[in-house]
Each structure stands twice: as structure tokens, then as C-alpha cells.
Amino acid sequence: VTSGQDAASGVATRGVGVVDDRLEDIALLLDLVRTGRAKTRTELSRRSGLSRKVLGQRLGDLLTHGLVTEGDLAPSTGGRAPRELAFRGDAGAVLVAQFGATGMGIGIADLTGTVLRRHHEPLDIAVGPDCALGRAEELFDRMLGERGDDAPPIWGVGLGVPGPVEFDSGTPIAPPIMPGWDGYPVRNRLAQRFGVPTWLDNDVNLMALGELRAGLARGQDNVVYMKVGTGIGAGLVSRGRLHRGANGTAGDVGHVAVRSDHPALCRCGKIDCLEAHAGGAALARDATTAAQEGTSAFLAARLAEHGPLHARDIADAAAAGDAVAISLLTRSGRLVGETLATLVNFFNPSTIIIGGRVTTTSDLVLAAVRQAVYRQSLPLATRDLHIAQSVNSAEIGLVGAAFMVVDELFDAPVLARWIGDGSPAGRPELSTAA
Amino acid sequence: VTSGQDAASGVATRGVGVVDDRLEDIALLLDLVRTGRAKTRTELSRRSGLSRKVLGQRLGDLLTHGLVTEGDLAPSTGGRAPRELAFRGDAGAVLVAQFGATGMGIGIADLTGTVLRRHHEPLDIAVGPDCALGRAEELFDRMLGERGDDAPPIWGVGLGVPGPVEFDSGTPIAPPIMPGWDGYPVRNRLAQRFGVPTWLDNDVNLMALGELRAGLARGQDNVVYMKVGTGIGAGLVSRGRLHRGANGTAGDVGHVAVRSDHPALCRCGKIDCLEAHAGGAALARDATTAAQEGTSAFLAARLAEHGPLHARDIADAAAAGDAVAISLLTRSGRLVGETLATLVNFFNPSTIIIGGRVTTTSDLVLAAVRQAVYRQSLPLATRDLHIAQSVNSAEIGLVGAAFMVVDELFDAPVLARWIGDGSPAGRPELSTAA
Numbered sequence: 083v084t085s086g087q088d089a090a091s092g093v094a095t096r097g098v099g100v101v102d103d104r105l106e107d108i109a110l111l112l113d114l115v116r117t118g119r120a121k122t123r124t125e126l127s128r129r130s131g132l133s134r135k136v137l138g139q140r141l142g143d144l145l146t147h148g149l150v151t152e153g154d155l156a157p158s159t160g161g162r163a164p165r166e167l168a169f170r171g172d173a174g175a176v177l178v179a180q181f182g183a184t185g186m187g188i189g190i191a192d193l194t195g196t197v198l199r200r201h202h203e204p205l206d207i208a209v210g211p212d213c214a215l216g217r218a219e220e221l222f223d224r225m226l227g228e229r230g231d232d233a234p235p236i237w238g239v240g241l242g243v244p245g246p247v248e249f250d251s252g253t254p255i256a257p258p259i260m261p262g263w264d265g266y267p268v269r270n271r272l273a274q275r276f277g278v279p280t281w282l283d284n285d286v287n288l289m290a291l292g293e294l295r296a297g298l299a300r301g302q303d304n305v306v307y308m309k310v311g312t313g314i315g316a317g318l319v320s321r322g323r324l325h326r327g328a329n330g331t332a333g334d335v336g337h338v339a340v341r342s343d344h345p346a347l348c349r350c351g352k353i354d355c356l357e358a359h360a361g362g363a364a365l366a367r368d369a370t371t372a373a374q375e376g377t378s379a380f381l382a383a384r385l386a387e388h389g390p391l392h393a394r395d396i397a398d399a400a401a402a403g404d405a406v407a408i409s410l411l412t413r414s415g416r417l418v419g420e421t422l423a424t425l426v427n428f429f430n431p432s433t434i435i436i437g438g439r440v441t442t443t444s445d446l447v448l449a450a451v452r453q454a455v456y457r458q459s460l461p462l463a464t465r466d467l468h469i470a471q472s473v474n475s476a477e478i479g480l481v482g483a484a485f486m487v488v489d490e491l492f493d494a495p496v497l498a499r500w501i502g503d504g505s506p507a508g509r510p511e512l513s514t515a516a
Numbered sequence: 517v518t519s520g521q522d523a524a525s526g527v528a529t530r531g532v533g534v535v536d537d538r539l540e541d542i543a544l545l546l547d548l549v550r551t552g553r554a555k556t557r558t559e560l561s562r563r564s565g566l567s568r569k570v571l572g573q574r575l576g577d578l579l580t581h582g583l584v585t586e587g588d589l590a591p592s593t594g595g596r597a598p599r600e601l602a603f604r605g606d607a608g609a610v611l612v613a614q615f616g617a618t619g620m621g622i623g624i625a626d627l628t629g630t631v632l633r634r635h636h637e638p639l640d641i642a643v644g645p646d647c648a649l650g651r652a653e654e655l656f657d658r659m660l661g662e663r664g665d666d667a668p669p670i671w672g673v674g675l676g677v678p679g680p681v682e683f684d685s686g687t688p689i690a691p692p693i694m695p696g697w698d699g700y701p702v703r704n705r706l707a708q709r710f711g712v713p714t715w716l717d718n719d720v721n722l723m724a725l726g727e728l729r730a731g732l733a734r735g736q737d738n739v740v741y742m743k744v745g746t747g748i749g750a751g752l753v754s755r756g757r758l759h760r761g762a763n764g765t766a767g768d769v770g771h772v773a774v775r776s777d778h779p780a781l782c783r784c785g786k787i788d789c790l791e792a793h794a795g796g797a798a799l800a801r802d803a804t805t806a807a808q809e810g811t812s813a814f815l816a817a818r819l820a821e822h823g824p825l826h827a828r829d830i831a832d833a834a835a836a837g838d839a840v841a842i843s844l845l846t847r848s849g850r851l852v853g854e855t856l857a858t859l860v861n862f863f864n865p866s867t868i869i870i871g872g873r874v875t876t877t878s879d880l881v882l883a884a885v886r887q888a889v890y891r892q893s894l895p896l897a898t899r900d901l902h903i904a905q906s907v908n909s910a911e912i913g914l915v916g917a918a919f920m921v922v923d924e925l926f927d928a929p930v931l932a933r934w935i936g937d938g939s940p941a942g943r944p945e946l947s948t949a950a
Contacts, residue, residue, distance in 0.1 A: 106565055131537035246896055256896045304762045316862075320754035327864025328738045331897045338861055339892075427772055428750075428859055430761025458773075462680055462690045463765045 107132060107140045112492050115150050115169050122164040141167075148173045171196070174237035177276065178483035179218045180285055181243045183207050183259055183312040183363075186214070187476060188221050190229075191484035193237070195296050197477060199225055207244060210262035211271075219275055238491055239272045240483035242285035244313055246330040252282040255330065258337065258350040259313060281486050285309070285479055286333060287324050289472070290317025292482030293435050294324075298470050304431040308335075309475070310418055310447070311438035312362040318429060335425070336361065340417050356421055360414040362393045362440045368410055369396050378406040397443030414440060415447040419454025426459040426467065433468045437475030541566060541574045546926050549584050549603050556598040575601075582607045605630070608671035611710065612917035613652045614719055615677045617641050617693055617746035617797075620648070621910060622655050624663075625918035627671070629730050631911060633659055641678060644696035645705075653709055672925055673706045674917035676719035678747055680764045686716040689764065692771065692784040693747060715920050719743070719913055720767060721758055723906070724751025726916030727869050728758075732904050738865040742769075743909070744852055744881070745872035746796040752863060769859070770795065774851050790855055794848040796827045796874045802844055803830050812840040831877035848874060849881040853888025860893040860901065867902045871909030879905075 110130055114120040120129045127137050144150040152165045171194035178197070179188040184207070189200040201221055205214060218241075226236070245257025252269025254260060273280040283291075290307035293299040299307070305319035316333035318325040325332050336357040337350050348358035358364055369391045373381040380399040385391055399407035422434060434455070441447045448471050456464055472478055544564055548554035554563045561571050578584040586599045605628035612631070613622040618641070623634040635655055639648060652675075660670070679691025686703025688694060707714040717725075724741035727733040733741070739753035750767035752759040759766050770791040771784050782792035792798055803825045807815035814833040819825055833841030856868060868889070875881045882905050890898055906912055 128537075131540060304759075304766075318862075320759045321757060323755060325738075325754045325759070325863070327897070328866035328901070329864055329896050329899055331894060332738075332862065332864040334861055334864070334894060334897065337894060338858065424772065424858060425862055427768055428752075428766065428862055429759070430763055430766040430768070432762035460765060460768060460771060462763050463761070463768065465763055467762070 104140065104143075107136070108143055109492060111137070111140055112144060112149060112169070115144075115167050116492065121166050121168075123167070124164060126167070169194070172234055175234045176484050176487045177222050177236055177239045178480045178487070179222075179239075179241045180288065180479035180483060181205070181207055181214060181218075181241070182285060183244050186218065187480055188218055188225070189480045190225055190236075191480065192234075193488050195292075195481050195484045195488065197480050197484065199228070200477065200480065201225065202476060207260050207263075211266040211268065212262075215268065215271060219272075222276070236276060236278055238278050238487040239276055239280040240288075240487040241268060241272065241280070241282045242288040242479050242483055243268070243282065244285045244315070246334065247282050247284050247287075248330055249281075249283060249326055252280060254282075279487075279491065281490055283324075283483075283486055284315070284317070284326075284330065284333075286315040286317040287326065288317075288482030288486060289437055289475065289479045290319055290435075290482065291324055291485055292478035292480070293472065294319055294322070294482075295485045296481050297478055298435050298473065299433050302431075302433045304429070304433070306333075306422070306425055306429060306431045306434045307472075308418065308422060308434060308436050309438040310361065310414065310436065310440040314357045314361050314418065314438075316425065319431075320429075335421055338421055340420070356417060360417040360440075362438075365393060365396055365410050365414060365440060366391050369399075369407065372406040372410075378404050380404040381406065393439045393443050400444050400446055408446060411440075411444050411446040412450045415450025416454045418447070419451040420458060422451065423455050423458035426455060426463050430463045432466060433470070435470050435472050437472030437478065439475075441471060442475055538574065538577075541570070542577055543926060545571070545574055546578060546583060546603070549578075549601050550926065555600050555602075557601070558598060560601070603628070606668055609668045610918050610921045611656050611670055611673045612914045612921070613656075613673075613675045614722065614913035614917060615639070615641055615648060615652075615675070616719060617678050620652065621914055622652055622659070623914045624659055624670075625914065626668075627922050629726075629915050629918045629922065631914050631918065633662070634911065634914065635659065636910060641694050641697075645700040645702065646696075649702065649705055653706075656710070670710060670712055672712050672921040673710055673714040674722075674921040675702060675706065675714070675716045676722040676913050676917055677702070677716065678719045678749070680768065681716050681718050681721075682764055683715075683717060683760055686714060688716075713921075713925065715924055717758075717760075717917075717920055718749070718751070718764065718767075720749040720751040721760065722751075722916030722920060723871055723909065723913045724753055724869075724916065725758055725919055726912035726914070727906065728753055728756070728916075729919045730915050731912055732869050732907065733867050736867045738863070738867070740767075740856070740859055740863060740865045740868045741906075742852065742856060742868060742870050742885075743872040744795065744848065744870065744874040748791045748795050748852065748872075750859065753865075754863075769855050772855055774854065790851060794851040794874075796872075799827060799830055799844050799848060799874060800825050803833075803841065806840040806844075812838050814838040815840065827873045827877050834878050834880055842880060845874075845878050845880040846884045849884025850888050852881070853885040854892060856885065857889050857892035860889060860897050864897045866900060867904070869904050869906050871906030871912065873909075875905060876909055 111126055114126055114129050120126040127134055149170055151168050151170055153168055171192045174193050176191045178191050184204060185202060186205040187202045189197045191197045207214060243254055245254050245260045248255050253265055253267055254263040257263050268282045269280045286307060286309045289309060290305060293307055294305060299305040303322045307317040309315050314336040316335050318333045337355040339354050340356050340359055342354050342359055345353050346358040347353060348355035369381050372378040373385040380402055384395045396407045396410055400411050436448055436451055452469050455469060545560055548560055548563050554560040561568055579586060582604055585602050585604055587602055605626045608627050610625045612625050618638060620639040621636045623631045625631045641648060677688055679688050679694045682689050687699055687701055688697040690698050702716045703714045720741060720743045723743060724739060727741055728739060733739040737756045741751040743749050748770040750769050752767050771789040773788050774790050774793055776788050776793055779787050780792040781787060782789035803815050806812040807819040814836055818829045830841045830844055834845050870882055870885055886903050
């Protein structure tokens with residue numbers, strides 16, 4: 083079992099300061115096989131520029147470590163039929179967790195980003211890092227215990243939180259809705275707990291990454307993912323990679339000022355933030371007012387029967403033709419759409435994906451978003467613009483967390499941990515004990 | 517002399533469909549030397565992962581073609597002192613041109629992005645592509661004629677225009693202030709005229725690139741360049757590379773709606789665009805009104821003496837304490853700053869550079885921009901934000917145009933043209949005749 087102490091601050095401390103050419107080669111080969119760009123030794127050789135001899139040695143390392151298999155005969159192009167190389171997605175597994183403002187999801191994914199086990203439960207992010215991370219660790223332990231003895235080892239942890247993150251250090255920085263989390267060493271804690279490399283990013287960035295690598299934005303270069311849940315935030319993709327910005331705050335659109343006919347106090351302390359008018363909490367607040375003031379019989383009945391109102395109740399009311407609910411959802415979509423229109427003018431994405439609980443409960447929101455974007459954006463910027471609703475916005479963040487880990491793991495310097503010393507013992511084993 | 521006909525659509529048509537490993541190696545080596553990351557054969561070998569033998573062959577190609585020289589003895593680290601490798605910036609030259617709304621600059625730069633000769637003159641972009649490009653070609657011819665017989669050959673042309681550009685095809689698309697340019701084959705025309713590869717981009721993107729590679733933003737990953745001239749536009753840099761967006765319209769902020777106490781018609785046909793209130797033409801319009809209505813004695817006198825007012829006149833008036841001029845420049849800076857504040861929240865740059873004629877004539881604009889950005893952006897997004905004024909905003913676009921060409925030229929597929937056949941004859945010669 084590797085020591086957790088130095089796993090904390092990443093991998094460079096593990097004595098792999100300099101990455102040699104061999105590891106760069108291996109990382110390249112693995113990437114070519116993993117992404118399906120090369121399926122045979124001949125293709126690998128051509129794509130990598132490595133000689134047959136060197137290629138054989140490097141590929142041998144990957145085969146030895148079980149990351150690649152050389153299996154079925156590929157279709158012959160004349161001459162001896164080549165054997166097909168495949169990435170072994172089940173060689174390892176990844177622990178993934180997504181914290182939202184009011185709920186968390188955790189799971190175990192394989193190395194292809196497929197989530198194999200999952201669990202969602204309510205959790206107020208404001209309980210602070212000790213409670214929230216402690217609960218996630220507990221759930222991870224339970225989930226790991228449910229696996230068979232022959233389950234693949236855990237190779238990394240990927241986490242998302244609803245606030246700005248300094249990606250290089252794996253810590254939240256000045257998150258407006260996460261009291262107690264500012265500067266908390268999230269990466270270090272999880273890396274020590276499970277003895278494997280850990281990465282942390284903003285939750286919406288991970289949703290954007292999930293859609294980019296395995297969802298509706300696959301193959302796109304310029305993407306905006308807009309999450310409208312309790313909070314509101316965007317994840318930006320430029321040239322096929324996440325744009326995090328200088329302080330990890332890129333896409334932080336929840337607290338942009340919007341025009342409104344009545345002032346609303348935001349939980350961040352400012353007035354008339356987008357979130358304070360269009361987010362899930364704002365909708366619940368306005369729906370409750372309508373129920374109490376008697377302007378919506380449907381919502382009043384729901385409030386009396388089931389207690390505090392949620393996005394789901396407003397969607398149900400709208401579906402039943404309740405005018406107040408329809409107006410609330412349409413207004414939320416319009417305000418989100420107006421902010422998106424500005425983003426479209428600035429960023430010119432080819433794809434916008436809308437996710438989060440508020441948007442997925444009712445088609446009204448997507449319709450209002452589309453209308454506002456197409457009305458207020460520059461015509462050229464919307465010429466080929468595609469606006470879609472996330473198919474599975476609860477899960478896509480976990481998928482993104484898995485891809486974050488796998489992409490980082492198979493970067494040459496990190497790969498060095500596994501196969502740097504040329505022996506399988508270099509691969510970390512799972513430490514579930516604290 | 518190479519035929520211009522197929523140079524038009526780029527380089528792939530020249531029979532270099534597949535780029536082999538040798539050229540990829542050569543492009544990598546050239547890049548390492550050119551950017552100063554490797555100065556000796558030993559460093560090149562380590563950085564490139566090539567064996568000494570292969571490295572020797574590839575470097576031989578670069579030496580033969582005069583792109584790299586092996587010169588002075590580098591400091592010895594024990595053993596035989598290695599010779600220092602250097603990129604030959606004077607091996608070739610690049611024709612560069614920047615078209616603004618009301619003026620153009622042309623020049624000749626070397627392969628390090630240094631502008632060696634330059635010329636600026638007024639030109640209304642609305643005269644259309646035939647007139648504008650014809651004039652540029654005429655000026656290029658004259659400038660080329662002034663060079664000595666031993667001047668290096670021209671290897672490429674780089675152009676900037678004040679509107680959206682489809683980068684891959686080198687054509688303007690639906691530019692709001694460039695009648696007659698929509699879809700015009702700018703790249704094809706120049707490539708045929710001069711028989712060399714040609715690239716076209718938005719003018720502000722090239723200013724951003726110039727600052728990124730050789731100016732105030734050197735080494736930064738997240739940059740916004742904001743140009744406030746006759747028109748207004750921004751160039752965005754994400755992860756150290758230009759973010760152009762899906763249709764080349766990223767950073768098109770001139771026609772974003774702003775709040776205003778009096779409506780203003782924009783030349784794009786809409787009301788209350790940022791440009792219609794804060795751009796150079798808007799300032800000249802408002803200054804002329806003030807002069808005619810007698811609210812500014814300074815501007816009235818200037819109008820009577822010198823005719824139509826320009827940004828320079830307003831700056832002079834402000835410097836002389838004229839209240840109307842001060843108010844106009846401050847309002848322009850405030851409106852630009854408010855738009856930038858939104859961009860800061862979305863994009864989270866580490867550096868904003870302000871350029872263009874309106875900002876460089878008076879410090880009032882920069883001061884007002886700074887005030888608005890720091891007041892209206894999220895605190896975390898401005899924690900380390902640096903806002904600076906472009907030092908030489910008339911020239912930086914030419915520098916950017918040169919880097920665009922050189923960066924693209926030394927990409928492997930294009931490099932193939934020069935050294936693909938292993939003989940110096942592969943290098944194009946200059947055709948100045950039409």
C-alpha cells in the first residue's frame with residue numbers, strides 16, 4: 083500500500099520528477115488506443131512515429147500492466163491479419179462524487195467513464211467540509227464493501243463542488259455558498275483517505291466535461307453547459323478543452339445582475355443576481371408566496387399536503403395549467419436565456435446544453451431559453467447554434483468526474499507512478515482504512 | 517516560381533496530403549529551437565525523444581534549409597562544449613496587413629514577428645474588397661521594391677479585417693460594417709497574387725495574438741484584448757491560444773445592448789449597441805453636437821478650424837479641461853468597463869489589455885474602464901486581474917498577423933511544402949508580378 087501522505091499533493095512528490103521519453107511514449111500509445119485512434123500495431127506505429135522495435139517494448143509495458151489487451155483478429159488488409167488492441171476499461175476503477183447545493187451523488191466508474199454504481203441523497207453543502215466529505219467517505223466505503231473480491235483496484239478519486247476551485251491545488255476558493263470550504267484541502271483529505279491521486283473541480287465544469295466526452299457535446303470544440311438548479315452556473319469549453327479561467331471562476335454566471343421589476347436578495351448578499359430570480363430556490367420562494375397569497379390554488383393545495391415546495395411541484399402545477407407556475411418557469415427560462423445570449427455573443431459556442439433540476443422538470447424552461455437566446459444574440463453567432471436539454475443531468479457530472487480522473491491519470495507524469503519502475507508493484511493498491 | 521493557383525486554398529492541394537513522421541519531427545524540432553526551449557543537440561534530443569541519429573538527420577534538414585543555424589559554443593557543462601542552435605528569423609519574411617474601419621496598416625515582418633517596414637494610411641473599409649485589397653497589394657509591391665536584392669523571400673501573407681472571419685477558409689462572414697466583403701475569397705486572392713500561403717483573421721484577434729506572443733500578455737493563459745476604435749471588439753485567449761468560437765464571432769461585443777439615457781442608432785441598424793454609445797464614431801458624433809449646440813467652446817473652435825472632429829480632438833479638449841469632452845470619454849470608458857465586467861465574470865481572464873484609438877488618446881478612458889470593472893465584477897474574478905493599456909496598439913495587430921503566419925507555417929503540414937521533398941527548391945520564391 084502506498085503512503086497517503088505524499089499522494090496528497092499530487093504525484094510529483096513521489097520521486098517521479100522527470101518524466102522520461104519512455105513514459106511519454108507509453109502515455110501516447112495508451113491515449114491512441116483508449117480513444118480508438120489506433121487499433122493495431124501498424125496503426126500505432128504510424129500514428130506514434132515509433133519504430134516497430136521501440137513500439138514493441140512500450141506496448142509490452144502496457145500489456146504487462148493490463149491496461150491494453152491484444153485480442154481478436156482485426157479484418158485483414160492483405161497479408162497476416164493483425165490482432166486488435168483494446169483498452170481495458172476494467173483494469174481499474176475511479177471513485178466519483180458530485181456535491182450540489184442541496185444534494186450529492188457518489189459512484190464508482192470504470193476507466194472508460196462508465197458509472198457502474200451510483201447513489202444520490204440530499205445534503206446541504208453548507209454543513210461544511212467535515213460533515214459533507216465524511217459522509218461521502220462513508221458512502222464510498224460502503225459501496226466498495228459491496229463489490230466482489232475480484233473487483234479492480236481504485237486508481238483515483240474525482241470530486242465536484244458548487245463553487246470556484248483552484249484546480250492545481252484541489253481546493254475551493256472563496257465559494258459564495260459553501261461556508262467553511264474556503265481553502266479546505268479537499269484533494270489532500272481524499273487522497274490520504276483512499277491512498278490514490280485525487281482531483282477536484284467545479285461541479286458545472288464536470289457536467290460540461292461529461293457532455294463533452296460522453297454526452298450531447300461529443301466532438302464539439304465550443305460548448306457552454308448551463309446548469310439551473312438551486313444555484314446557476316456555466317461550464318465553458320474552448321477548442322475542445324475546459325476553459326477554467328485564471329481563478330477557476332469562468333462561467334460563474336449565477337451572480338450576474340439581471341433587470342427585474344421587483345428586487346430580490348441573493349444568498350450571496352447582493353441584490354438581483356440571476357440566481358435570486360431564476361434559480362430553484364427563487365422559484366420555490368415565489369411559488370410559496372403565490373400559494374400563501376392565494377393566487378395559485380394548485381400550489382396552495384400542494385403546500386398544504388406535502389409541505390415546502392420544490393421545482394418538481396412547480397413543474398406539476400405548470401403541467402396542470404396553473405398560470406402562476408407557467409409564468410414562474412417561463413420567467414426563469416427567459417432570464418437564463420438573456421444571460422446565455424450575452425454569453426453567445428462573447429463566446430460563440432456551437433452547442434449549449436441546459437441541465438439542472440429546474441430545466442429538466444418542464445419543457446417550458448427550455449422553450450423560453452431558446453426564445454431569449456435566438457432573439458437577443460447576434461444572428462451570425464446563432465447561425466449553427468444547437469440548444470439541447472441534458473439527457474441525464476444528475477449522472478453526467480459523475481461521468482465528467484471520472485473523465486477528469488482518467489484524463490489526468492493517463493497524462494505521462496502521473497502514469498509514471500504506475501509503470502515508472504517497470505514492475506506491476508508500481509500500481510497503487512486500495513487503502514480503505516482511514 | 518510556384519503556381520499561385522493551388523496555393524490559394526492552402527497547402528493541402530500541393531500534394532502533401534499525408535504528413536509523414538519525418539515532417540512531424542522537423543516541425544517539433546523547429547518549434548523547440550524557435551521558442552528557445554532547446555538550445556543544443558542534447559536538449560533537443562531530450563525534449564523531442566528522438567535518438568541522436570534520427571535527430572541528426574532531421575536537424576540536417578533544418579540546417580540545409582537555413583531555418584536553423586548551429587553557431588557559437590554554448591557554455592560547457594563538462595566535456596566537449598556544445599554548439600548553440602538558433603532560429604534564423606531572417607530566413608524568410610512575411611507580408612502583413614491590418615484593416616480597421618477607417619484605416620489600414622501594412623508591413624513586412626521577419627519570422628520572429630518583428631515588423632521591419634510599416635506604412636499606415638486612412639482607408640474606409642466600406643469601399644469594398646476590390647479597392648481595399650487592391651490598395652494593399654499596391655503598397656506591398658512598393659514596399660517589396662524598396663528592399664535590396666538580397667532580401668529574404670516572402671513566405672506568407674497575414675491579414676486582419678474588422679469583422680467575423682471563417683478562419684479555415686480565410687473569408688469574412690456576414691461582417692456588419694464591411695459591405696461587399698461577405699464571403700469574399702480574401703485568402704485566395706492574396707495567395708494567388710503573391711504565390712504564398714495566406715491567412716486571414718479578425719483584426720482584434722490579431723491584436724490579442726500580438727500582445728500574447730510579443731506584448732503585455734506574454735506568458736498569460738487567459739487574456740482579453742479590448743479594442744475601442746471606430747468600432748469595438750474583443751479578442752479572447754483561453755489556455756494560451758486564441759478562442760475564435762464556432763463561427764469566428766467570439767469577442768464580438770460591439771453590438772451588445774447597453775443601458776442608456778438617450779437612444780442611439782448603430783451603423784449595424786440596431787439601437788443602443790455598445791459601439792453606438794462608446795465607439796470612436798459615437799464620440800465624434802456627440803462632440804460635434806456639443807460643438808454645434810455651443811456647450812463646448814473648445815470643440816466649437818476645433819470644429820471651425822479643422823473640420824470634422826476625431827478622438828484626438830476630444831482628448832485634446834479633455835486635456836484642456838473641457839467638461840463635455842471629459843464627460844464623453846468617461847462615459848465611453850464606463851460603458852466599455854461595464855461590458856468588460858460581464859466578460860470578466862464569464863471568462864475570468866488574468867489580463868485585460870485596452871487598445872484602439874479612443875483609449876490611447878486619453879488616460880481618462882482607462883481610469884473609467886478600471887473603475888467599472890472593479891466595481892461590477894465578482895471579487896474573486898478580479899483578485900489577480902491586471903488591466904493595462906496597449907503600448908503600441910497601431911502596430912500590435914501587424915505583429916499578431918506575423919505570428920499567425922509563422923505559427924501556421926511551422927505547423928507540420930505546411931512545413932511540408934518547404935522541405936517535403938528534401939531539396940531547397942521546395943521553398944517558394946516570391947512572385948511580385950500580378
